[in-house]
Amino acid sequence: xxxxxxxxxxxxxxxxxxxxxxxxxxxxxxxxxxxxxxxxxxxxxxxxxxxxxxxxxxxxxxxxxxxxxxxxxxxxxxxxxxxxxxxxxxxxxxxxxxxxxxxxxxxxxxxxxxxxxxxxxxxxxxxxxxxxxxxxxxxxxxxxxxxxxxxxxxxxxxxxxxxxxxxxxxxxxxxxxxxxxxxxxxxxxxxxxxxxxxxxxxxxxxxxxxxxxxxxxxxxxxxxxxxxxxx
Ligand code: HEC
Ligand code: HEC
Ligand code: HEC
Ligand code: HEC
Ligand code: HEC
Numbered sequence: 001x002x003x004x005x006x007x008x009x010x011x012x013x014x015x016x017x018x019x020x021x022x023x024x025x026x027x028x029x030x031x032x033x034x035x036x037x038x039x040x041x042x043x044x045x046x047x048x049x050x051x052x053x054x055x056x057x058x059x060x061x062x063x064x065x066x067x068x069x070x071x072x073x074x075x076x077x078x079x080x081x082x083x084x085x086x087x088x089x090x091x092x093x094x095x096x097x098x099x100x101x102x103x104x105x106x107x108x109x110x111x112x113x114x115x116x117x118x119x120x121x122x123x124x125x126x127x128x129x130x131x132x133x134x135x136x137x138x139x140x141x142x143x144x145x146x147x148x149x150x151x152x153x154x155x156x157x158x159x160x161x162x163x164x165x166x167x168x169x170x171x172x173x174x175x176x177x178x179x180x181x182x183x184x185x186x187x188x189x190x191x192x193x194x195x196x197x198x199x200x201x202x203x204x205x206x207x208x209x210x211x212x213x214x215x216x217x218x219x220x221x222x223x224x225x226x227x228x229x230x231x
Pocket of ligand 1 (some may be wrong): 052056058061062067068069070071072073084085119120121122123124143144147150151155156185187
Protein backbone atom coordinates (compact mmCIF):
# COMPACT_ATOMS: atom_id res chain seq x y z
CA UNK A 1 0.00 0.00 0.00
CA UNK A 2 1.25 3.43 -0.95
CA UNK A 3 1.48 5.99 1.87
CA UNK A 4 -0.01 9.36 1.13
CA UNK A 5 2.38 12.17 2.12
CA UNK A 6 1.04 14.06 5.13
CA UNK A 7 1.10 17.50 3.56
CA UNK A 8 0.65 17.95 -0.09
CA UNK A 9 0.75 21.44 -1.43
CA UNK A 10 -1.65 21.82 -4.31
CA UNK A 11 -0.22 22.81 -7.68
CA UNK A 12 -1.37 26.47 -7.47
CA UNK A 13 0.75 26.97 -4.36
CA UNK A 14 3.82 27.10 -6.62
CA UNK A 15 2.58 30.40 -7.95
CA UNK A 16 2.01 31.60 -4.38
CA UNK A 17 5.58 30.70 -3.45
CA UNK A 18 6.75 32.74 -6.38
CA UNK A 19 4.60 35.64 -5.19
CA UNK A 20 6.06 35.42 -1.70
CA UNK A 21 9.57 35.36 -3.10
CA UNK A 22 8.91 38.43 -5.22
CA UNK A 23 7.40 40.16 -2.19
CA UNK A 24 10.38 39.25 0.01
CA UNK A 25 12.86 40.63 -2.50
CA UNK A 26 10.95 43.73 -3.52
CA UNK A 27 9.57 44.87 -0.15
CA UNK A 28 12.93 45.47 1.59
CA UNK A 29 14.01 47.55 -1.40
CA UNK A 30 10.80 49.55 -1.19
CA UNK A 31 11.01 49.99 2.60
CA UNK A 32 14.70 50.86 2.37
CA UNK A 33 14.05 53.51 -0.25
CA UNK A 34 11.29 55.02 1.87
CA UNK A 35 13.50 55.24 4.93
CA UNK A 36 16.41 56.63 2.92
CA UNK A 37 14.10 59.25 1.42
CA UNK A 38 12.74 60.22 4.82
CA UNK A 39 16.26 60.60 6.21
CA UNK A 40 17.69 62.29 3.15
CA UNK A 41 18.97 65.82 3.78
CA UNK A 42 16.98 67.13 0.80
CA UNK A 43 13.84 66.83 2.89
CA UNK A 44 13.29 69.48 5.53
CA UNK A 45 16.20 69.35 7.94
CA UNK A 46 17.61 72.22 9.95
CA UNK A 47 21.30 72.64 9.25
CA UNK A 48 21.18 71.22 5.71
CA UNK A 49 24.18 72.80 3.96
CA UNK A 50 25.00 71.37 0.55
CA UNK A 51 28.39 72.18 -1.00
CA UNK A 52 27.96 74.69 -3.84
CA UNK A 53 29.82 74.62 -7.19
CA UNK A 54 31.31 78.06 -6.41
CA UNK A 55 32.17 79.13 -2.83
CA UNK A 56 29.99 82.24 -3.14
CA UNK A 57 29.86 84.04 0.23
CA UNK A 58 26.89 86.10 1.45
CA UNK A 59 29.05 87.26 4.38
CA UNK A 60 31.44 88.89 1.90
CA UNK A 61 28.99 90.21 -0.70
CA UNK A 62 26.16 91.27 1.64
CA UNK A 63 27.84 91.65 5.05
CA UNK A 64 31.01 93.43 3.87
CA UNK A 65 30.25 94.86 0.41
CA UNK A 66 26.68 95.79 1.40
CA UNK A 67 24.90 94.51 -1.74
CA UNK A 68 21.11 94.36 -1.19
CA UNK A 69 19.40 90.95 -1.42
CA UNK A 70 17.19 92.26 -4.24
CA UNK A 71 20.17 93.04 -6.49
CA UNK A 72 20.43 89.26 -6.99
CA UNK A 73 17.13 87.78 -5.77
CA UNK A 74 15.25 90.38 -7.74
CA UNK A 75 11.82 88.71 -7.85
CA UNK A 76 11.15 88.44 -4.09
CA UNK A 77 8.85 91.47 -3.99
CA UNK A 78 6.89 90.59 -7.12
CA UNK A 79 6.72 86.81 -7.33
CA UNK A 80 6.14 83.67 -5.31
CA UNK A 81 9.67 82.42 -5.90
CA UNK A 82 12.99 84.13 -5.20
CA UNK A 83 15.13 84.08 -8.35
CA UNK A 84 18.70 82.80 -8.14
CA UNK A 85 20.82 85.31 -10.10
CA UNK A 86 22.05 84.41 -13.58
CA UNK A 87 25.80 84.35 -14.24
CA UNK A 88 25.55 87.77 -15.94
CA UNK A 89 24.79 89.33 -12.54
CA UNK A 90 28.11 88.07 -11.17
CA UNK A 91 29.91 89.31 -14.27
CA UNK A 92 28.65 92.86 -13.66
CA UNK A 93 31.54 92.99 -11.18
CA UNK A 94 33.71 89.99 -11.93
CA UNK A 95 34.39 91.12 -15.49
CA UNK A 96 36.91 93.35 -13.78
CA UNK A 97 37.26 92.00 -10.21
CA UNK A 98 39.34 88.88 -9.45
CA UNK A 99 39.45 87.84 -13.08
CA UNK A 100 42.30 85.39 -12.35
CA UNK A 101 40.61 83.73 -9.37
CA UNK A 102 40.65 79.92 -9.31
CA UNK A 103 37.44 80.01 -7.27
CA UNK A 104 35.64 81.97 -9.99
CA UNK A 105 36.65 79.58 -12.82
CA UNK A 106 33.21 77.86 -12.98
CA UNK A 107 31.61 81.34 -13.21
CA UNK A 108 33.72 82.34 -16.22
CA UNK A 109 33.18 78.91 -17.75
CA UNK A 110 29.39 79.32 -17.35
CA UNK A 111 29.56 82.77 -18.96
CA UNK A 112 31.61 81.42 -21.89
CA UNK A 113 29.40 78.35 -22.53
CA UNK A 114 26.03 79.86 -21.62
CA UNK A 115 25.34 76.88 -19.31
CA UNK A 116 24.00 77.97 -15.90
CA UNK A 117 26.06 77.40 -12.73
CA UNK A 118 24.54 74.25 -11.13
CA UNK A 119 23.68 75.84 -7.73
CA UNK A 120 22.26 73.29 -5.28
CA UNK A 121 18.87 74.18 -3.81
CA UNK A 122 18.98 74.54 -0.02
CA UNK A 123 15.38 75.29 1.02
CA UNK A 124 12.80 73.04 -0.59
CA UNK A 125 9.20 72.60 0.54
CA UNK A 126 7.19 69.57 -0.59
CA UNK A 127 5.34 70.28 -3.86
CA UNK A 128 1.92 70.10 -2.19
CA UNK A 129 2.68 73.24 -0.16
CA UNK A 130 1.98 76.65 -1.66
CA UNK A 131 4.42 79.33 -0.56
CA UNK A 132 4.78 82.91 -1.72
CA UNK A 133 7.70 85.28 -1.11
CA UNK A 134 6.03 88.52 -2.16
CA UNK A 135 3.11 87.95 0.25
CA UNK A 136 5.62 87.94 3.12
CA UNK A 137 8.16 90.51 1.99
CA UNK A 138 5.43 93.07 1.22
CA UNK A 139 3.87 92.47 4.65
CA UNK A 140 7.08 93.50 6.42
CA UNK A 141 8.31 89.95 7.17
CA UNK A 142 12.11 89.93 6.83
CA UNK A 143 14.20 87.23 5.13
CA UNK A 144 15.91 86.75 8.50
CA UNK A 145 12.71 85.34 10.09
CA UNK A 146 12.84 82.34 7.77
CA UNK A 147 16.43 82.08 6.56
CA UNK A 148 18.44 83.25 9.57
CA UNK A 149 21.51 85.54 9.42
CA UNK A 150 22.43 84.85 5.79
CA UNK A 151 24.36 88.13 5.75
CA UNK A 152 26.93 86.60 8.12
CA UNK A 153 27.18 83.19 6.41
CA UNK A 154 29.97 82.07 4.10
CA UNK A 155 27.87 79.11 3.02
CA UNK A 156 24.05 79.03 3.16
CA UNK A 157 22.36 76.44 5.36
CA UNK A 158 18.77 75.85 6.36
CA UNK A 159 18.22 77.72 9.63
CA UNK A 160 14.55 76.97 10.33
CA UNK A 161 12.45 73.81 10.23
CA UNK A 162 10.02 75.13 7.56
CA UNK A 163 7.41 72.62 8.69
CA UNK A 164 3.70 73.24 9.08
CA UNK A 165 3.78 73.92 12.83
CA UNK A 166 6.49 76.52 12.23
CA UNK A 167 4.46 78.31 9.52
CA UNK A 168 1.32 78.28 11.67
CA UNK A 169 3.08 79.58 14.76
CA UNK A 170 3.82 82.83 12.97
CA UNK A 171 0.50 83.01 11.09
CA UNK A 172 -1.31 82.84 14.46
CA UNK A 173 0.82 85.59 16.02
CA UNK A 174 3.01 87.55 13.58
CA UNK A 175 3.15 90.77 15.64
CA UNK A 176 6.77 90.60 16.78
CA UNK A 177 7.93 89.64 13.33
CA UNK A 178 6.54 92.55 11.34
CA UNK A 179 9.01 95.36 10.64
CA UNK A 180 8.93 98.51 8.48
CA UNK A 181 8.80 97.34 4.84
CA UNK A 182 11.96 99.26 3.94
CA UNK A 183 13.93 97.20 6.52
CA UNK A 184 12.98 93.75 5.20
CA UNK A 185 16.38 93.10 3.60
CA UNK A 186 18.31 94.71 6.47
CA UNK A 187 18.85 91.53 8.46
CA UNK A 188 20.57 93.29 11.38
CA UNK A 189 17.67 95.75 11.88
CA UNK A 190 16.39 96.46 15.40
CA UNK A 191 13.59 98.83 16.44
CA UNK A 192 14.55 102.21 17.86
CA UNK A 193 15.44 102.27 21.53
CA UNK A 194 17.15 98.85 21.66
CA UNK A 195 20.56 97.61 20.49
CA UNK A 196 22.26 94.26 20.00
CA UNK A 197 23.47 94.48 23.61
CA UNK A 198 19.89 94.80 24.97
CA UNK A 199 18.35 91.76 26.62
CA UNK A 200 16.21 89.36 24.57
CA UNK A 201 13.08 90.40 26.46
CA UNK A 202 13.72 94.12 25.86
CA UNK A 203 14.20 93.49 22.15
CA UNK A 204 11.09 91.37 21.92
CA UNK A 205 9.00 93.97 23.80
CA UNK A 206 10.19 96.75 21.47
CA UNK A 207 9.42 94.61 18.41
CA UNK A 208 5.96 93.78 19.71
CA UNK A 209 5.15 97.44 20.39
CA UNK A 210 6.13 98.54 16.89
CA UNK A 211 4.61 95.40 15.36
CA UNK A 212 1.19 96.25 16.83
CA UNK A 213 1.22 99.58 14.98
CA UNK A 214 2.49 98.15 11.71
CA UNK A 215 -0.06 95.33 11.76
CA UNK A 216 -2.83 97.95 11.79
CA UNK A 217 -1.12 100.14 9.25
CA UNK A 218 -0.42 97.28 6.78
CA UNK A 219 -3.77 95.52 7.49
CA UNK A 220 -2.07 92.24 8.33
CA UNK A 221 -4.10 89.21 9.27
CA UNK A 222 -2.50 85.97 8.03
CA UNK A 223 -4.81 83.08 7.13
CA UNK A 224 -4.57 79.76 8.91
CA UNK A 225 -7.17 77.78 6.93
CA UNK A 226 -5.86 74.81 4.98
CA UNK A 227 -6.37 76.25 1.48
CA UNK A 228 -3.94 79.09 2.23
CA UNK A 229 -1.03 76.68 1.87
CA UNK A 230 -2.62 73.58 0.29
CA UNK A 231 -4.48 74.45 -2.90
C1 HEC B 1 25.55 89.03 -5.31
C2 HEC B 1 24.39 88.18 -5.37
C3 HEC B 1 23.59 87.84 -4.13
C4 HEC B 1 23.14 88.67 -3.12
C5 HEC B 1 23.37 90.16 -2.98
C6 HEC B 1 22.39 87.86 -2.21
N1 HEC B 1 22.40 86.56 -2.63
FE1 HEC B 1 21.41 85.02 -1.78
N2 HEC B 1 22.22 83.73 -3.15
C7 HEC B 1 23.03 84.09 -4.21
C8 HEC B 1 23.46 82.90 -4.91
C9 HEC B 1 24.39 82.86 -6.12
C10 HEC B 1 22.86 81.81 -4.26
C11 HEC B 1 23.00 80.31 -4.60
C12 HEC B 1 24.23 79.74 -3.98
C13 HEC B 1 24.14 79.56 -2.49
O1 HEC B 1 23.17 78.96 -2.01
O2 HEC B 1 25.04 80.06 -1.78
C14 HEC B 1 22.09 82.36 -3.15
C15 HEC B 1 21.34 81.61 -2.26
C16 HEC B 1 20.50 82.14 -1.29
C17 HEC B 1 19.59 81.38 -0.47
C18 HEC B 1 19.41 79.87 -0.52
C19 HEC B 1 18.52 79.50 -1.69
C20 HEC B 1 18.14 78.04 -1.68
O3 HEC B 1 18.66 77.30 -2.53
O4 HEC B 1 17.34 77.65 -0.83
C21 HEC B 1 18.94 82.25 0.35
C22 HEC B 1 17.88 81.91 1.36
C23 HEC B 1 19.47 83.56 0.06
N3 HEC B 1 20.41 83.46 -0.95
C24 HEC B 1 19.09 84.70 0.72
C25 HEC B 1 19.68 85.93 0.54
C26 HEC B 1 19.42 87.08 1.37
C27 HEC B 1 18.47 87.10 2.55
C28 HEC B 1 20.17 88.11 0.89
C29 HEC B 1 20.28 89.51 1.44
C30 HEC B 1 20.57 89.61 2.87
C31 HEC B 1 20.91 87.60 -0.26
N4 HEC B 1 20.60 86.28 -0.43
C32 HEC B 1 21.77 88.33 -1.07
C33 HEC B 1 23.38 85.37 -4.56
C34 HEC B 1 23.12 86.50 -3.81
C1 HEC C 1 28.77 94.34 -6.78
C2 HEC C 1 29.94 93.58 -7.18
C3 HEC C 1 29.94 92.08 -7.09
C4 HEC C 1 28.99 91.19 -7.57
C5 HEC C 1 27.67 91.51 -8.26
C6 HEC C 1 29.50 89.86 -7.31
N1 HEC C 1 30.72 89.94 -6.68
FE1 HEC C 1 31.86 88.38 -6.08
N2 HEC C 1 33.22 89.66 -5.29
C7 HEC C 1 33.15 91.03 -5.35
C8 HEC C 1 34.28 91.60 -4.63
C9 HEC C 1 34.58 93.09 -4.46
C10 HEC C 1 35.03 90.50 -4.15
C11 HEC C 1 36.26 90.54 -3.27
C12 HEC C 1 37.49 90.69 -4.05
C13 HEC C 1 38.69 90.74 -3.12
O1 HEC C 1 38.66 90.08 -2.07
O2 HEC C 1 39.61 91.45 -3.46
C14 HEC C 1 34.35 89.29 -4.61
C15 HEC C 1 34.82 88.02 -4.37
C16 HEC C 1 34.20 86.86 -4.84
C17 HEC C 1 34.74 85.53 -4.68
C18 HEC C 1 36.06 85.16 -4.01
C19 HEC C 1 37.13 85.18 -5.06
C20 HEC C 1 38.50 84.84 -4.50
O3 HEC C 1 39.35 84.45 -5.30
O4 HEC C 1 38.68 84.96 -3.28
C21 HEC C 1 33.85 84.66 -5.26
C22 HEC C 1 33.97 83.14 -5.35
C23 HEC C 1 32.76 85.47 -5.77
N3 HEC C 1 33.01 86.79 -5.50
C24 HEC C 1 31.65 84.94 -6.43
C25 HEC C 1 30.62 85.72 -6.93
C26 HEC C 1 29.45 85.16 -7.59
C27 HEC C 1 29.18 83.68 -7.83
C28 HEC C 1 28.66 86.21 -7.91
C29 HEC C 1 27.29 86.15 -8.59
C30 HEC C 1 26.26 85.41 -7.91
C31 HEC C 1 29.32 87.42 -7.47
N4 HEC C 1 30.50 87.08 -6.88
C32 HEC C 1 28.82 88.71 -7.65
C33 HEC C 1 32.17 91.77 -5.97
C34 HEC C 1 31.02 91.27 -6.55
C1 HEC D 1 8.01 83.56 5.60
C2 HEC D 1 9.25 82.89 5.35
C3 HEC D 1 10.21 83.43 4.32
C4 HEC D 1 10.63 84.73 4.12
C5 HEC D 1 10.21 85.97 4.85
C6 HEC D 1 11.60 84.68 3.05
N1 HEC D 1 11.74 83.39 2.59
FE1 HEC D 1 12.97 82.75 1.11
N2 HEC D 1 12.19 80.87 1.25
C7 HEC D 1 11.25 80.47 2.20
C8 HEC D 1 10.83 79.11 1.91
C9 HEC D 1 9.79 78.32 2.70
C10 HEC D 1 11.56 78.69 0.76
C11 HEC D 1 11.46 77.36 0.03
C12 HEC D 1 10.37 77.53 -1.04
C13 HEC D 1 10.01 76.28 -1.80
O1 HEC D 1 10.70 75.27 -1.73
O2 HEC D 1 8.99 76.34 -2.50
C14 HEC D 1 12.41 79.82 0.39
C15 HEC D 1 13.30 79.83 -0.69
C16 HEC D 1 14.15 80.88 -1.01
C17 HEC D 1 15.11 80.88 -2.09
C18 HEC D 1 15.34 79.74 -3.08
C19 HEC D 1 14.47 79.93 -4.33
C20 HEC D 1 13.01 79.67 -4.09
O3 HEC D 1 12.19 80.61 -4.22
O4 HEC D 1 12.65 78.52 -3.76
C21 HEC D 1 15.75 82.10 -2.08
C22 HEC D 1 16.83 82.59 -3.01
C23 HEC D 1 15.16 82.87 -0.99
N3 HEC D 1 14.19 82.11 -0.36
C24 HEC D 1 15.54 84.17 -0.67
C25 HEC D 1 14.81 85.00 0.18
C26 HEC D 1 15.08 86.44 0.36
C27 HEC D 1 16.16 87.22 -0.34
C28 HEC D 1 14.15 86.89 1.26
C29 HEC D 1 13.95 88.29 1.79
C30 HEC D 1 13.85 89.36 0.80
C31 HEC D 1 13.33 85.74 1.65
N4 HEC D 1 13.76 84.63 0.98
C32 HEC D 1 12.28 85.79 2.57
C33 HEC D 1 10.77 81.23 3.23
C34 HEC D 1 10.92 82.59 3.35
C1 HEC E 1 7.52 85.03 10.45
C2 HEC E 1 6.12 84.94 10.13
C3 HEC E 1 5.64 83.98 9.06
C4 HEC E 1 6.09 82.72 8.78
C5 HEC E 1 7.21 81.96 9.46
C6 HEC E 1 5.30 82.25 7.68
N1 HEC E 1 4.38 83.20 7.30
FE1 HEC E 1 3.09 83.08 5.73
N2 HEC E 1 2.47 84.98 6.08
C7 HEC E 1 2.90 85.79 7.12
C8 HEC E 1 2.31 87.10 6.99
C9 HEC E 1 2.50 88.28 7.93
C10 HEC E 1 1.52 87.06 5.82
C11 HEC E 1 0.70 88.22 5.21
C12 HEC E 1 -0.68 88.19 5.77
C13 HEC E 1 -1.50 89.36 5.30
O1 HEC E 1 -1.10 90.05 4.35
O2 HEC E 1 -2.56 89.60 5.90
C14 HEC E 1 1.64 85.71 5.27
C15 HEC E 1 1.01 85.28 4.12
C16 HEC E 1 1.13 84.00 3.58
C17 HEC E 1 0.49 83.55 2.36
C18 HEC E 1 -0.38 84.38 1.46
C19 HEC E 1 -1.79 84.17 1.87
C20 HEC E 1 -2.76 84.77 0.92
O3 HEC E 1 -3.95 84.73 1.29
O4 HEC E 1 -2.37 85.26 -0.15
C21 HEC E 1 0.84 82.24 2.17
C22 HEC E 1 0.43 81.31 1.04
C23 HEC E 1 1.71 81.87 3.28
N3 HEC E 1 1.86 82.97 4.11
C24 HEC E 1 2.29 80.62 3.43
C25 HEC E 1 3.26 80.32 4.39
C26 HEC E 1 3.93 79.04 4.49
C27 HEC E 1 3.68 77.83 3.61
C28 HEC E 1 4.83 79.16 5.51
C29 HEC E 1 5.80 78.12 6.02
C30 HEC E 1 6.66 77.48 5.05
C31 HEC E 1 4.70 80.51 6.05
N4 HEC E 1 3.73 81.18 5.36
C32 HEC E 1 5.45 81.00 7.11
C33 HEC E 1 3.79 85.44 8.09
C34 HEC E 1 4.55 84.27 8.14
C1 HEC F 1 0.65 78.45 6.79
C2 HEC F 1 0.74 77.31 5.92
C3 HEC F 1 -0.06 76.04 6.20
C4 HEC F 1 -1.37 75.96 6.56
C5 HEC F 1 -2.35 77.08 6.84
C6 HEC F 1 -1.68 74.53 6.60
N1 HEC F 1 -0.57 73.80 6.28
FE1 HEC F 1 -0.46 71.76 6.13
N2 HEC F 1 1.55 71.89 5.67
C7 HEC F 1 2.25 73.07 5.57
C8 HEC F 1 3.65 72.74 5.32
C9 HEC F 1 4.78 73.75 5.14
C10 HEC F 1 3.74 71.33 5.25
C11 HEC F 1 4.99 70.49 5.01
C12 HEC F 1 5.46 69.99 6.33
C13 HEC F 1 6.68 69.13 6.29
O1 HEC F 1 7.10 68.65 5.24
O2 HEC F 1 7.20 68.91 7.40
C14 HEC F 1 2.38 70.82 5.49
C15 HEC F 1 2.04 69.46 5.52
C16 HEC F 1 0.77 68.98 5.67
C17 HEC F 1 0.41 67.58 5.61
C18 HEC F 1 1.35 66.43 5.34
C19 HEC F 1 1.68 65.69 6.59
C20 HEC F 1 2.76 66.30 7.38
O3 HEC F 1 2.47 66.79 8.50
O4 HEC F 1 3.92 66.32 6.94
C21 HEC F 1 -0.94 67.49 5.85
C22 HEC F 1 -1.78 66.23 5.89
C23 HEC F 1 -1.42 68.87 6.05
N3 HEC F 1 -0.36 69.73 5.93
C24 HEC F 1 -2.74 69.19 6.32
C25 HEC F 1 -3.19 70.48 6.62
C26 HEC F 1 -4.55 70.80 7.04
C27 HEC F 1 -5.67 69.77 7.20
C28 HEC F 1 -4.60 72.13 7.23
C29 HEC F 1 -5.79 72.98 7.72
C30 HEC F 1 -6.23 72.68 9.06
C31 HEC F 1 -3.27 72.67 6.90
N4 HEC F 1 -2.44 71.63 6.56
C32 HEC F 1 -2.93 74.03 6.95
C33 HEC F 1 1.75 74.35 5.67
C34 HEC F 1 0.45 74.68 6.02
